[in-house]
Amino acid sequence: MSERWAAGHWKGLAAGAAGVLVAGAAAGVARRRVVIGRRGAGDAVPLGSLRSEPRTVVADDGTPLHVEVDEADPGTRNPLTVVFVHGFALTLDCWHFQRAAYRGLVRTVFYDQRSHGRSGRSPEGGTTIEQLGRDLRRVVEAVAPDGPVVVVGHSMGGMTVVALAEQHPELFGTTVVGAGLVSTTAGGLDPHRMLLPFLPSALGGDLARRFVAVLARGHRAVDGVRRLGRDVALVVTDVFAFGDDVPQSYVSFVDEMLASTPFEVLAEFFPSFTTLDKFDALGALGRVPVTVVCGTEDKMTSIGHSRELHRRIPGSTLVECEGAGHMVVLERHEQVDAALDQLLAAATERARR
Template identity: 35%
Template sequence: MTDRTVTTEDGLRLHVTVHGPDDAPVTVLLSHCWTADESDWHYQVQDLLSRYGHRIRIVTWDHRGHGRSDQAVEADCTIPHLTRDLGTVVDAVAPEGPIVIAGHSVGGMAITAIPEERPDLVSRIVGVLLVATSGGDLRTVTLGLPEMGPYVRDRLPFVLATRARLLSRTKRQRFPVIERQIARRMLFGRPQRPRDIGHVVDQLINCSPETMSGFFKDMMLHDRVGNLSAFDDIATTVVVGTRDKLTPPDHAAKLVQGIRGARLLVAPDAGHYLPFERPGLVTDELTTLIDLALRSTSQAARAAG
């Protein structure tokens, strides 16, 4: 494992973690959820290292305004910025070779923006896993509350941002009442493991107000359905939980409808945090894509040599 610092086009430093050798035949990129950090994928990284060792390269990073990466001003907390940052990470640590890419929530939205922000990467992508995410129309999400849902949806990010501005991190860590309720009621389905809830609560507490409000505003404008056909015939799986209140199953279905050959996998009773709630399921779908990529690269190498 190596820690890297990659500088974005606008001068922000991103924290990047790379597992595996530079000459690995396949690179796996894992793009995390809004208000989270690279540990969003910690179960999958552990499982993939156990399965593949150094036969692949795994790249995770903290998005701008998240984790150990630099904070961004609110106006620069947008999906296009995330996509260009993703491209900068690829340029720095995986400039050549096939890519399997997975995105959770806003990480998946950033993937759907690749055709417009970094179209040069599309030809290198051999596998896509979209986890609890959306191609657009998030203004229709009601959080499972048909009448009050839109109001609650629009207010929650700003409640969290206001708490972050008014209360110290230490105080919010001691009394994470609102953060814990959001994690339990909005982010997770059933069953819920206390350690996973605690992990997500810590991520929420460590998230800056600019990150909370900036990305929320931009996600409400997110519309990349028109980009989806760029992924036609790339091995693609879309995974969603039946209890996902942020990016419900109908959003996953629209992604599948837009990508020729894509598969839809629905996890009963799971919520929005599938990498935590159904870690084995998410890992299995990743390994299916990775195995396909490894077979393809091996066949290409034999044909060339």
């Protein structure tokens, strides 16, 4: 365990304790005790093993989206539905620790983004951040049309949340009562960063775009090479997904999700990152409690992006996880969950007004 991790861990715990003291209410303390009791729940079950009855939500262009809903335990008074949106080349399984921590305590929704995991492949032209925002809208309409909803997005999932805010600002403050933006940005991204685990490090900018286009035409051969070079891929995943030393199981877990995403899909989404510019849409997010989380050693969407989101979203909270990388939802899951606890408490209070 590194000193950087320990410092960030205790800082997160101190922030959580301060939030409880400020809240002060007996109900808040009781809820917090239940949350504390669920810590470590994700370690008790194999990574990616949590499941619920699958549903299919059909996107506006006909793409079937794989959705799973974990209902709250009977008698639970929390009115929220929390929708978790995963990132590029991952699946809903990346939320393993958050799913375990909140299971039974609050109604939670997880889905595979189009062309990822168990969802259907997108038709041509549908692999855009704008379309992902429309997909999120369809999921919200299907699982919690009247709210109150908290949307939490990691990486490309955070961009999806911002796209929803751009397309439907009227939802924020009505149906949507809170948002979590984890290891993400609203623009200004070096798109080469999004393919760092898949491309030679010397490539960048226009050269990377041309290289991706060439590889996409021979995507089956590329996938074959990726499978043959699994040892190399595992090392690259460790370097680019994490900041500190993490259990080998975490690295293998992420690597399996990356490897299961066809290179053709990666290439199809790549142009969306080059044109992303949605900072003007952030005003709608300022109507609700927002928590921005990022690792200080994130090599994909660097900490500067999260600081800019925090600066542009009035009243938002910024949580910096010292020494953590892009997969902060795994690497610092306790700190991330503590930040989400505070977000859900604030969103619950807003929903009950």
